[in-house]
Amino acid sequence: MSTQITAEDLDAVALGGAFLGTGGGGDPYIGKLMAKAALLEHGPVTLIDAAELPEDALCVPVFMMGAPTVMVEKLPAGTEVLAALAQIKQIMGRKATALVCAEAGGLNSTIPFAVAAVTGLPLLNGDGMGRAFPELQMCSFTMHGVKATPLVLADDKGNAASFTTIDNLWTERLARAATVEMGGAALVAAYPMTGAQAQASLLHGTMTLILEIGRTIQEERRAMRHPGEALRALTGGHKLMRARVADIRRETTGGFVRGTATLRGIDEDAGRSFTVDFQNEFLVARDDTGRVLTTTPDLICALDGDAGLPVTTESLRYGLTLELTGIPADPQWRTEAGLTLAGPGYFGYDHAFAPVEALLSTS
C-alpha cells in the first residue's frame, strides 16, 4: 500500500516523530521547516511498504547524528545528506531504490521526507528503532545482521568521512568521533540494504504510526483536550506521572547530551517526586523511592503538561510541566539480542529490564 505524503502532512510527521522520539531524534520545528521546504519545491513523497520492493532493491537509511542541543543551533546546509548519498552510490556502484528512516524523532523522521522529495525516491513505511536511541548500532538492522557500513558522514562545510568496520559498534565509535570533530552534528547515509533485508529487518508501519500520532495531537489540541490520554490509547501506553521540572543536570560530552531531570509531581501526583535520566533520549524514569517506572528499551515519551506538545530533552527547563507516558517497545527490543544492544545494562545500569506494564502493576 503506497501513501502520498504532502507538505501539509509534515506538521503531523514532526509532532508524531518527536513524541515517539522519547525526547531525542532532534527538534521537531527544525525538521518540519527543512522537510516542508523540500516538499513544497519538489512535490509529495510516496510512502511504500518494503514488501513492494524487489528483493535486490537498494534501500538506504538517511539521518542526522549528533547531540540534539547542537542540532538546534547548527542547522544542516541541506546538501550534506545528498553528498553522503552520492558517496554511497559510488561505493555500492548503483543508485538507491528507496530511502529509509533510521529512527523516529522530530528531525530524524522528517529528514528522510526531505531527501525523498529532493531525490524523487520513495520512502519505506518503517524504521530501525520504533523510537529514537542515542547510538547508531541500536537498531533492528543490527539485530538482523545488516552492516552499518559503508557509512558516509557529511558536514555542512563540505567534509565527509566513510568507514568500513568489523562491527556496528565500531562504526558508532568512529562515526561519533568524526561527528564531534565536525562540530557535534553531521548527516549520514548508512546501512545500505537489499529489499529482502529491509523486508526482514524493518520495524514496519512506523511512518504511518508517526503520522497518526501527530494527527491525534493536532486533533486533541484543536478540541482543547490534552492529547496524553488519546496517545496512550493509540500506542498501548501507560501514564507515568504529571510533574514539574524542579532541577535539570545536563552536559554535552563525547557527542551526546547526558543528564538527569528531577521532577515534582503535580495534580494527581502532587507530593511525589521523580527522576528521569537521559542520553539524548529518555532512558529510565524512577519515583522518589528509587523504584523504576519505565526503563530502556521501553519508551518514555514526554508531552508538555499544559500545551500537550512533545518535549525533547534539550528543551527541558526549570518549571516546565510534563506528562510522561511509558510505552512498550517493539517485541524485538525485549529479546536478549535487543536488550544486549539497548537494555539497561548497556547504559551502565544495575537493574534488569522489566516491561513497563509489569513495573506499573507491582505498585
Next chain:
Amino acid sequence: MSTQITAEDLDAVALGGAFLGTGGGGDPYIGKLMAKAALLEHGPVTLIDAAELPEDALCVPVFMMGAPTVMVEKLPAGTEVLAALAQIKQIMGRKATALVCAEAGGLNSTIPFAVAAVTGLPLLNGDGMGRAFPELQMCSFTMHGVKATPLVLADDKGNAASFTTIDNLWTERLARAATVEMGGAALVAAYPMTGAQAQASLLHGTMTLILEIGRTIQEERRAMRHPGEALRALTGGHKLMRARVADIRRETTGGFVRGTATLRGIDEDAGRSFTVDFQNEFLVARDDTGRVLTTTPDLICALDGDAGLPVTTESLRYGLTLELTGIPADPQWRTEAGLTLAGPGYFGYDHAFAPVEALLSTS
C-alpha cells in the same frame, strides 16, 4: 639513480630517521624490527628518485599516525597499511607505482621500506618534511597544493576510515579523531600524487640522508666517539647543549603527547639550565633566561649524552643525559607558507621564527 636497500641497512635507516625525527616519528627499535622482517622475507627495496618516474605515475605516502607513547605499546599487526593501500587503489582506480615516506622518524622512515618490500614497489628518495612534525598537513605536499585525501586510516582490529575534505587541516582533524578512537595509533595511506607532483613537492634525498646519518652514528660509536660532532658536520647543525633531564612533564591528550622537559647543563654547560617543549616532536628549546635557542620549524635533534643514540620524546626520563643539536630546516619551511603551517605561531607561541644560526650568533 636507484639504490638497493637491504635488511642490513635498516639499522642505519632506523637510527638516522630517529635522529632527523626530532624526538618524534616513532620508536626506532620497533620500526627496525618491522621492516627487517619484511625485507628478510621479501628481499631488498629499490630507492629511486622522483625524476625517474613517469609524470602520471601514482605515488602514495604511507605512515603511522598517533601518539608515539602509544606506538611503543601498541604494535601494528602488519596488515593495516596494506588494507589502507588497497582502499586507495579502489578509490583511485589504479595501483600505486611507487611509495613515499611522509616524514623522517624511527618508525615512519622504516614503515615505507616494510611496505615496499611486501608490495614490491619502489620507494622514492625523499619525504614530505625532512624531519618529523606532529600533524599531517605539515608537509611540503600541502605547500605544493597536493590534497591529503583520499586518505585511508586502518587499525589493527580491521577497521578503516576514509575522508574527503575541504582542506588538509580538516583531514588532520578528522583523521586524528579517528586515530584516537582506534586506540591512539593507526596506519595511513594518503596524499596520493602523480609523478609530476612528487617531483615538484618532495624534499629530495631525505632517505639517503637518513641512511648516511645512521651510518655515521654506527661508525662513530664503533670508533668509541660520541657521534654529535660528526652529525653536525653532516647536517649543518649547531650544538645547543649537553644536559641532564631534571624534570619531565608529559600528557597524552587529543592524540598527541605534549610536554616540557627541564634540563640541567653538564660538562661545558654545567651551571646553566634549559627547557625543551614538545608535541610528539621537539618544538622549542630555551635557556634559563627564556631566550629561544632553536624553534620550530628548525630541527631540535636529541642524542643520548653518553651512548650517542637518538632519543625520542617518549623515552625522556629523569636523569637521562642529552646532547641537543639545532639544525636548519629545509628552506621551504622558512618561507611564509612553511611558517604558516608549522612555525611558532601555529603552535601558539608568541615568538617569531628566527633561524637557529641567527639565534645562536646573538648571544
